Amino acid sequence: MVPLRFALRQLLRDWRSGELRLLVLAVVLAVTAVSAVGWLAQRVGDATEVRASELLAADRVLETDDPLPDAWLEEAQARGLNTARMMIFPSAVLSGEQFQLASIKAVEDAYPLRGELQVGDSPTRDPVTSREIPPPGEAWVSPRLLLQMDLAVGDTLRLGESELRIGKVLFLEPDRGGGFVNLAPRVLIHFDQVADTGLIQQASRVRYRLLLGGAEAALADYQQWVLAQGRRDVEIETPAEGQPGVGEVMRTAQRFLGLSALLTIIVGGVAMLLTIRRYAARQLDPVAVMRCLGASQRQIVLLFALKLIVLGLLAGALGSLLGFALHGVLMTLVADLLPHMPAPDWRPAVMGLLTGQVVLLGFAVPSVLRLRRVPPLRVLRRDLGGRLLGGLSVYLAALLSVFLLMWWQVNDLQLALYVFGAVLGTLLLLGLGAALTVWLVRVARRHTRGTAALALAGVARRPWTTVIQVVVLGLGLMALLLLGVVRDDLLVAWKARIPPDAPNYFLINVQPEEVAAVQELIGRSGAESTLYPMIRGRLLAISGRPVSRADYDTPRGKRLVDREFNLSWLEVLPADNELAAGQWWDERNGERAQWSVETDIAETLGMELGDELSFEVAGEIVTGRVTSLREVDWDSFNVNFFVVGTPQLLRGLPATYITSFYLPEAARGMLPELVRRYPSVTIIDVNAILHTVRGIIDQGSRVVETMVLLTLAAGLLVLLAALQITREERQFESALLRSLGARRSLIRRLAWVEFALVGGIAGSLAGLGAAAAGWAMADALFRLDYGFPAYLIALGGGAGALMVLLAGALATRRLYTASPMRLLQAAEEN
Incomplete structure (x- = not known):
């Protein structure tokens, strides 16, 4: 049995030695992100439910x-x-x-x-x-x-x-x-x-x-x-x-916020994985000594489990406090959107504490379990036990922990799977790219002279270390670049969904003889409008089969069968409609009776291409064949219809007209005149809905931009942790070169070239992964029009080279000023 006091003393000694600081910072950042988003989502979600009830x-x-x-x-x-x-x-x-x-x-x-x-x-x-x-x-x-x-x-x-x-x-x-x-x-x-x-x-x-x-x-x-x-x-x-x-816009905002939290978890997780490996490597000698003194494998596991649990609780508590403070800042950004906010509860704090435990145990337990097999003979032979820290289980456990955290955090399996798939794809891309780079470096150094040849030789001497550095740096940079895509591109595309001149008024029940006069009155106010015919029709049959409420299980299906449809005829496919299946009608094919149906309605009512739809319109049966299915952008606030027909099918039937248009506040004095001149016309003001939607988009964007700071901080930890991988080896090489007469400037240039090379490779591959992930998520998750951002490949390569170069120069500056004797002694001790 290992006393808790002994575990605490060991933990305090490890903290004082500086070995746990990066690990604690990584856990604190991950917990801060999770708890801050948790509190924000809880309070905004509760407030949204209250609003929905209203x-x-x-x-x-x-x-x-x-x-x-x-x-x-x-x-x-x-x-x-x-x-x-x-x-x-x-x-x-x-x-x-x-x-x-x-x-x-x-x-x-x-x-x-x-x-x-x-x-x-x-x-x-x-x-x-x-x-x-x-x-x-x-x-x-x-x-x-x-x-x-x-x-x-x-x-x-x-x-x-x-x-x-x-x-x-x-x-x-x-x-x-x-x-x-x-x-x-x-x-x-x-x-x-x-x-x-x-x-x-x-x-x-x-x-x-x-x-x-x-x-x-x-x-x-x-x-x-x-x-x-x-x-x-x-x-x-x-x-x-x-x-x-409004609910759909709110769900999109929550997805953006959840994505920013996921990226912080990914970057923090990479830093944790590296620091855990380094920490476990430094525990090989102490564990060997304890084994020599009679400690059993069970006691070794229990000792490190207690240390990790205490560390996770402390880091989780600190992260939860910081998350609560951060959520207070984020709340000020959405205060105007939902002024009556319910009080926060305790659930996000528990989520933060559990997150601290999950990330630590998920990343550390495989390494800890391998520490118990360190042989006592390592006290005499330090080459024993080192390979125990490798193995596929460490990485599988880390990936499983990351995925479970993703799913738990956003409660959105589709989003979690997309991001996790992007992580796995990037890992594969980075691994293959890094291995290819190492092979190319080995070939290139045979044809290179001078400083460049020495720098390439340094990369070639550490093939697996270079691969690991490229992979972890690339994964961290990919998350940062993907967050940049979200912040600078996807949010801009999201805001563009509701342009400033989106229609804010609808007119319905315009009689055919009033169309020209109403359009002229709207035009005098400076607004542009197009009036569309609207024909009321009740669905009778699908391919000869009469429809009834009993045919459908969903409330929406029953409502659609009971109510009348607003039908219309169109000659040209509207700009905010996109064909999902079939073809738009063409008079040359000779078929006059055709329907085009919105995809969601078709799925709800079981309509397919080729079905014949029969509607009753003013006592007359109108029948046509479904020749296309359309996806409609309802967020455009333009006039759209679930079912439209060919002009030959519907023209001549009793119809009223409908239009939508943007009317600035200064011109709204024409509305009372329109009501008096045309009392049968109904005006629908959607300014309140537009204001709510725009408020969600603008304030949600500011929240996501604030979350960028957490991810950037986690990215800095990844850089520092990745550079620590080769610190001892660089320390020994620097001492050896210095003792052989090499100048400090030469050693510094060698390291800088290597840093820039590794960072550039990792950044370029990360840019490719971020571009692919952002492009896929824009279409599948956020339904945004977004082209493939190929510029991220060059941006990632340049940013990666610069960031790793600067971080590496700062992290290794003492290696060039210390005496060779001290460096060799430190290398021997490590």
Whole structure:
């Protein structure tokens, strides 16, 4: 049994000798990156969930076309859940001789369970937040309805058999969707008012909703209870579906952040692997002495295990503290995006401590297990035991530890596999490239004279050491260059997805006879727009097989079958559409009835090339063959359609028109004029969504750029650790050359040429690996248009040569000033 006090004394001695400092710094950096990203992801994730619940006005929503049984409401309340009932239905509202179709929402007193309403006393004044709802006898209406009907707060509306006073202007409801649904102007009334209107009859079109709020465990249990009732017509909506467009941008931001943390772990792991090997090599003699004094193999393993555990806990604790401080800095960068941040919890701290243990044990245990086989005879013969530190197990354990950390850190198997695949590919590339370089150096030195010949001879004398240096330096440089790709290229491409002049307004329900006038009015404001026909059609059959809700298992599939599609006809493929399969139509092929379908919809509904789709449009059956599948860039905010047909197939059918355009703030005075001149036209303002998306991109970019500093620090450790590999050998060579009369300047030049050569080779190969990895990830993970960055090969070679040259010159400067006798004595001791 090894006493803990003895292990601590040994650990303190190793620290004082300086052998553990690089190792501790590498662990601290890795833990700092993991814990900082963990705290940031936890708080931003919690805040995003809260925001997503606000977009539903609840934590869960049940929705159906028929009233829910009272027993369902009682069951929810019995489980401790907060509830609020809601009805949504279309109806005409009247004022004097005027009438307007509106979307009526009736809510109970508890609405909204999450989020707030924004209301005001005038359409032209700034709104205020409120958690109240209209009392019976009162209605709150949208600004568009007031403008269209020339009404004001205090006037009355007639809704069915009820006369309602307009109490407030309703600017925003937390759960009103941003898509092309619920587009009629809103009228909000009290739930108890519905019966007095007399509008709800047996055949009325009504959507019933039950809003639920409470603890997640109780919500999950109640959701399972609802599913067990077997009501297939009931849809369950969760916060994850609240605002899918913003959610996709947030997921991309989290991938960028996770990638920056992964690269820090990789670079830190390389430094750990090198320092662990050096530390284990320096423990060969002490272990041999302990074996001579009677220490068993079990006691050797236990001693080093205790030292590593204590070291991992201390480094993990320090890294967690630094990570908490760093996350505080990062939080200031996203404070504007999510102002109501939940408090941090303890989980990232535990993750940091566990990371310290995993990285140390994963990298060190194979070497420690080999130390137990050091023979006692090494005390007399120092050539024994050295080879015990090699072996494939050391590197396999290191790679496994890195992959598990990647997967655990980002919780994204695809991202972890891509980065890990890039690491393995780069390792293979670096190993083969380094071995080829050593062979070329051996050939070249036969035809070289002077200083260059001596420098090449130094590389040729250490073939395996040179290969190891190129591999580890190249892997570290690859991570740094890949982070540069992320920071300087991929982030720029990501920001370019939402240009400054992205469309911020949509117009729908433009009548055919209004198209020219509406387009002229938009043009007078300085905006450019193209109006597209939009035809409402219900999917009836796929290749002659009628479709129904029962054919699909997913809620989205059921919704798509139940609702009408917005169809359109196009002659030219839009710029933000890309063919994924098939061919765009050509009038010369003689086939007039063709469809092109968006890939995601095709997959959801089981459509394939060659299928015949039948839609009902205004009582007429329209049938055509699917001849192409398209991928659509929905982030462009341009007008796009799930299903489009040939002009010959759809032209002549009843249609309205839709457009999107960018309108600067100074020109927005034309919108009230457009509403008054064309009351049937619906204006959709997407500025709020654009502001949120741009905020996520900008602030996420700043967070990633801040994380670059950690990776750079880890890269510096890799350089120092790699140079330590040959320190003792260089020390002996320097002493030998000095004793033979060589000048310090000659020895310095020899080392500098060797440093530049190794760094240039490692950097060039790393640049090739980073270019390939960045190009692959841009397309597969981030869906960005990004060309192959061949410039990284030259940039990596130059940067690698310069960095290794400077670091090597600083790390070996004392070798050229110390006396040969002292250097030979130090080399003998090592």
